[in-house]
Amino acid sequence: MPWTTTRTRRPAIPKQRKPHRNSSPPPTLEDTQARVTRAVEDLAAYANSLVPGMTWTWTRTERQPRACDAPYDQTAGKRLDLPNYITEGGDPTHGGIPDAVWPQVRDKARQLAADLAATHSDPLPTAEKPGDRWRAATEVGR
Structure with missing residues (x-):
């Protein structure tokens, strides 16, 4: 009688993915709210540095x-x-921020948003003509 062995095969254990070394759990809603609130306040302080006299x-x-x-x-x-x-204060026509400094304030807003990983900063197309920053692009030219 020949010598035989029975080998049992262990079940395959799926490899667990290691988390990316830079990954961390997503922030809580409260943490996100606090970070965005700070960014809004930083933007207001920046606007105040360009247009003194505004109160928020x-x-x-x-x-x-x-x-x-x-x-x-x-x-x-x-x-x-x-x-x-x-x-209140500043240029009453455009919520306090005059057209002359609007591009600087907009760029600062985009930088603060990027710091929050919000890089799609223009969800609606807008026309940024002096005196008409808030008009939707679909209304322009009517």
Whole structure:
């Protein structure tokens, strides 16, 4: 009788992916709110350095987290609209920020947004003509 051995094969154990060395858990909604609030306040301070005399006030501060809109309404995500930070003083035509310094303020806003990894800074196309910064591109030329 020949000598035989029975070998049992161990089940394959899937390799676990190691997290990327620079990965960290996503920030909480509260942390994100605090970081964005600081960025908004930094932008206001920068605008004040260009246009002295503006005073800033938070309005509509009663906002609370709520469920996301579609298509994210099927997730556990939350949406939080920040209060408005409005100014008095400066150029009354454009919310205090004159056309002459608007490009500098816009660039600072984009830099602060990039620091928050928000690099798509123009969600709606706008026309940035002097005296008409807020008009949607679809309305331009009508």
